[in-house]
Amino acid sequence: MSRSRRLLPAAAALMLLAATGASAQDYPSKPIVLIVPFAPGGFVHAVALMLSEGMSKTLGQSVVVTNQPGANGIVAANAVAKAAPDGYTIFLPTASILTVNPHLYKNVQYDPHTDFAPIGQIVNTSNMFVVKSESGIKSFKDLVERARARPEAVSYGSSGAGSVQHLAGEALQQQGKVKLMHVPYKGIAPALTDVVGGNLTVVFSDASAIPHVKAGKLTAIAVSPKRLDDLPGVPSLAEAAAEAGLSGYQAPTLWYGLVAPKGTPPEVIAKLNAAMSETIKRPDVRQKMTAAGATPSEDTSSQFFASTIKADHERYGKLIKDLNIKVE
Template sequence: MLKAFSRAARAFGAAAIALAALSAPAAAYPDRPITLIVPFAPGGSTDLVARIVAAKMTELLKQTVVVENRGGAGGSLGATAVAKAAPDGYTILMATVATHALNPALYKKLQYDPVKDFAPITLLVNVPNVLTANPKFPAKSVKELIELAKKEPAKYAYASSGNGSPLHLSGELFKKMAGVDLVHIPYKGSGPALVDVLAGQVPLQVDNLPSSIEHIKGGRLVALGVTTAQRVPNLPDVPAIAETLPGYETYSWNALFAPAGTPPEIVKALHDAGVEALKDETVKKKLTDATAVIVGSTPEELGEFTKKEIEKWTPIVKDSGAQID
């Protein structure tokens, strides 16, 4: 009888504990640090934007947003890692035009689908690109570069953040429209490419403007032209390449994505923190000083934007002939 009572008591206790666990509220998100994967090397514009935004999101979410650089394969290694991560909001991606619009057309065996494998959070910024030269390079304008390159085909090289990157394709589009032959030298990220251009190892670079602007202002680089259709306010004296090559236009962007299947309430929390971070005056100043154009979209708007970017860039990639196994 006593044993039966003891068994019943234990069973009752276990049931009570289980009921209490079911009725207890779930831990508030986030209750531990969040990893923001930047799929490129440190020092580039994507890394710059990520660190500015992550610092403010850390304050707003009251949990550390840790920036982790995981470069390689044009951003696809980092993007794949997020696509395969647990959809719990603790691993998110700083995506770019490369990860979500170019790589699907470039890579024959891409391990993620840019639409199906991600939950859009928010489009943070659009980013102009710029064609720069080491100060010792003889050409000081787009016109002079074209003239020089036509006189000596394949003599001069330009650096980019990697094969098939938006910066590489910006350079290839320039070559095609200008009718010149420049040698492309790919790097594993904008940062390493920038180091060699500053050192004079490579004369030219197509870069995201945020990571080059201070070097331009400091005279360590010469800006031949920005890749947007119009001049940018931060560098009003630098012409748009389109002023010499009408119709030329390229740019990059940065957006936050979570793995597909992330609960809507977590996506909302990340979205709200990201958009609120963009409203902070210090964040706004840092981003605009770096020439990034602040957006702050809804998840739905980012989803539609991604599809349009894929439609836009796929034929450009095919026309360039770039293909990566």
């Protein structure tokens, strides 16, 4: 083999490296697609719109929100995992998509550790059990007692089978020795609509429920992990569960973050992280998130988010195994 022919692979590699460096330096040169795994109307969508507005200004390119609901986020996650790792497709997953789904579903085609590059954690959101205000259920204890008196007549909604809301309901059935009917939705917003309409008994919701509570359409009977300044009369889940005789009952926590397909250049991840972090630190964005019962992440580094994904993946895997939770 001639010396020039032997040098061809090395030259090609150098050209590819140079091209990657140049593209990362020029990034972004076109609009970025931000995929949201649920239907419009919920808090996840609201957070995406906040990020879109702020990151677009910082990056000098439009960040376009695209909703891709289905199968508790699996449809969107599968698509993002296969997307080009160029920084023009990013994803806003909830905790369950990266840390619960892989333990439950056979049709998950992504690995949370090897198919995504963490950009940063956005927010931790408070969660609450909410019921229709005219339901006659005034407390968490009332909910448990009704479920015991009328097995399977109490229905609870979630953003999908295997979501953290689903885990909360399964854990309540196990610890409370009650029978509940699980109704999965393509996002929390349609579940809340059905509670307001009287077609569903209860939802373990994220901050999306707060406007309905303030409007008097829904009653919050417990919030997790602690009381909210915005809803001072609502007990924490620990307090409410203890009153119902279920001391120790805990519901999974919810967080949202940003990831990109694995292989996205580190320089691009750094630019996206900086734009995300700058947006979250804006006083107006923090005020909106806090008013909605959410806590903006104090550590927005990609390293911290990667460690959070790993820890919660292990924790929920153990919970699912201990509770013997299965999905059909």
